Amino acid sequence: MVRDGALHAYITRHKDFLGDALVECPQCSKKAWVKTPGYPQEDWEVYEDTVSFSCFHCGKAQRLKDITKTTIMYNSHGKAITSRVLRGGNSMTDPFFGYRLWLNIECLEGNIWAYNPEHLRFLQQFIAATHRKRQVTQDDDVFNNSIGSRLPRWMTAAKNRGHVLKCIARLMDR
Template sequence: MNIFDKPYFPLDYFSYEVFVRCPNCNGKGKVTTAKGGYFDERNKSAKFNCLDCGHTSPSEEEWFGYYMGYIGFDYKGRACAHCGSVFQKVFEKTQVPYKTGLAQCPVCKQEREYEINWYRYKGETPTDPFFGLDLFYQKEVKNGLLWIYNLEHLSYLRDYINSTIRKREAVGQSSMVAKLPAFIISSKNKDAITKQLNAFEKEIRKTCANTV
């Protein structure tokens, strides 16, 4: 009988250490920041270091990930340039932002170019939340992409999917487990997921031993 009685942490909880692909050599790197504190404070203290080529970056000034673009009703209070109606358009994620985009007002049907506001996309994707770098430990398993940040994240996920009893408390929509894809929590995939997590753990422990 495996009992899961840990707190239901958000994914951000595990982001104090994230193994990533180096943007310089494509080798194994690590993003580190303060384990506790608010996420904004951790943003400012985030550092990247490549374990292979030695490339470093002292802050999150560099962003290698995706951006989400918005026009219309945003924090600037924009509206249709023709009739003044508020509306919103969301553009597809991109790693190369562009200045303007075409949008049609749903009220007056007038179409024109608007300046786009771009924001760093930090959704639950296989990238680190500070630099947007691709995670080093990710692999296709059972038609889904399995990925982890570090050993604690790995252990927490493995304990959860292998538990037969989970404590009865509100999970909350912001918790990591509430956002797990179906292929990970499917009982028929448990052995395959666990096997890959064990393989990740072996690799990480080897890396840690070699960098001591």
């Protein structure tokens, strides 16, 4: 399905665009990629082998399984129980490594961010649309987490449209 921000904002979540994410390399601060098999997967173990980071500028490369998991508790024998903790949709980072998203800019009352150019284009279409369609979904999780429901008020207010679109245009040139 080709997603159109003017039509599908209430049935599309940020995480539906993951996909591959553009991030800022933690070593050289240039543009780099986090490759993922899409999100969410039923079996989280899939991420360990398939999610990777690579920077073509400095050559830094990592796989998710190379990163130490987070200790979430200790069992009665004092053994650490670890788990992969993924960062949520408002962290302005990729969910796996936690690297700052490349497409991320301060604008008015907060930040506009996107995982990749396709995601950014979708946001642009939604903001630019003067008549935003509210497609109905029976799936509460999808609706409650949809981009249409989740974007902050300052981003969607008609009076801010021009300013927000300018911020998005600047991001598109990054």
